[in-house]
Amino acid sequence: MHRGAAVLAFDVGGTDLKAALVDEAGSILEIVRVPTPRDGARTADAVVAQVGELARRLASSHPQVRPTAAGLLVPGYVDDEAGVGIFSENLGWTDYPFRARAESALGLVVAFGHDVRAAGEAEYRLGAAAPFRDVVVVTIGTGIAGAIFLEGRPYAGGGMAGEIGHSKVADGPECVCGRNGCLEAIASASAIARRYTFASGIAVNGAKEVLERAAFGDPVAAGIWESALDALALVFSHTVALLAPEAIVLGGGLAQAGALLLEPLERRLDAILTFQRRPQLLLASIGENAGVIGAALRARDLISRRGLV
């Protein structure tokens, strides 16, 4: 990141909550990762409380740095402009006024937004998606969603675009959204681990272990991994038919598989497409910190808009 104001950045994921302090030089001074707190219908309150607590921890470790704003990202359906988390199927909130609550908890102005769109924006402004005008940045982690950039501008669709995790691709398995056969229920990092455990009875430590087992010849692991690749390639082919992006950039936990993800996806996409423009398939270059960097960019943008610096 460039020089600018010091800001706090929070990225609330389905599994972890990350908090970072970015200094005026644009460096991340410290990043803290804790499990996302869960408290049933009060999960959103617990998240905001945790955000306040992490801000205090970062302030006490770096008393010389005075952040002037914060960026806060959450998953699900998000109305960036209203500052509201409309709905999260994974974290169980509905119409929660995150921006207002976080501003109270932090005593700072807060830029609020959607985790995947903001992480995608970091890739688009500073990372692997930067060379392209028409590009989709897909995050594959607990869920699957895309950030869409067309003719050089982000497209949010009223906060509801890019939800390709809930594209129906099969008759099963059941998805958190209540439907069967969503991409996310087949090919997200969590789904790959969950489906393997369901099929084999063997508990695994995430999708990474399923890939390792597939590489060592476990046919159940190989079958689940291949069905995930098939589903991803099919949904990407639909994205190509509709939007003809120049590139699809892959981020999130599953992208850590690198060439093991990219190469079989390219082969499958090639086999499906005929006359269409072939998108480049690329790995995200900012990687797992794209969320907090996207949050910091949003906080800096807010400062510029409000003329706070």
Add this chain to the structure above:
Amino acid sequence: MHRGAAVLAFDVGGTDLKAALVDEAGSILEIVRVPTPRDGARTADAVVAQVGELARRLASSHPQVRPTAAGLLVPGYVDDEAGVGIFSENLGWTDYPFRARAESALGLVVAFGHDVRAAGEAEYRLGAAAPFRDVVVVTIGTGIAGAIFLEGRPYAGGGMAGEIGHSKVADGPECVCGRNGCLEAIASASAIARRYTFASGIAVNGAKEVLERAAFGDPVAAGIWESALDALALVFSHTVALLAPEAIVLGGGLAQAGALLLEPLERRLDAILTFQRRPQLLLASIGENAGVIGAALRARDLISRRGLV
């Protein structure tokens, strides 16, 4: 249409070629429809020759009207800006310089473009899509394709966006693009007629007759119609997941089925979607002349840009 220059408008479809003369008041004085000429690898030349012939017919019927420009639309992959028909699977051309050839044949400046995008633009500027900022206008005729408008602007994807007719939705039947299971091979008006004849051995006069047979209890016709509706609803659900449009507007020959198309599609889309923004499903209001009106709008736009009037 509004007042402006008199223009010629040509809409080349997979089945018919329509030519119209629009006067300064914006009225269509006459519209002529002929079968699209086919001459193997020389089909594009035959189309341009036919366009010249129809221009002469219209000029001799209306000697008092002097068009200052023409609009020409063709199907397939089209580079509007370069004036080139990149590829048409139905009509068999590759990289054909339509604009230059049509300008020679007509002795007029020619605005060239993609049939579905320009027809969609007519619906977006003057028809059923006008109230929306994020909307997809889908034409279902010989082929299936969509014109995409996001945040009030058309999105062309380098001439390759909106090709949802080649979204893969099943393992069969074979599509003109060389793949199996494209939406267009299952649910276009021509595919519905072709599949019925293949399954029943009975020749029919288009998709309309298949719908009539289904309404009178023909189980083969009903099965084919329902599978077409299923495929359309599935692809629309993918469009909703990715773009969350406010509306999907249906045009082309199959949209003449009206409520027989709209109501079962709405029911199916409702059954697939869960938490997503429900798009309004609407019938195109300009209907079968949207192509020539789109061509005339393009010709008028060209005149404005070049300061010809």
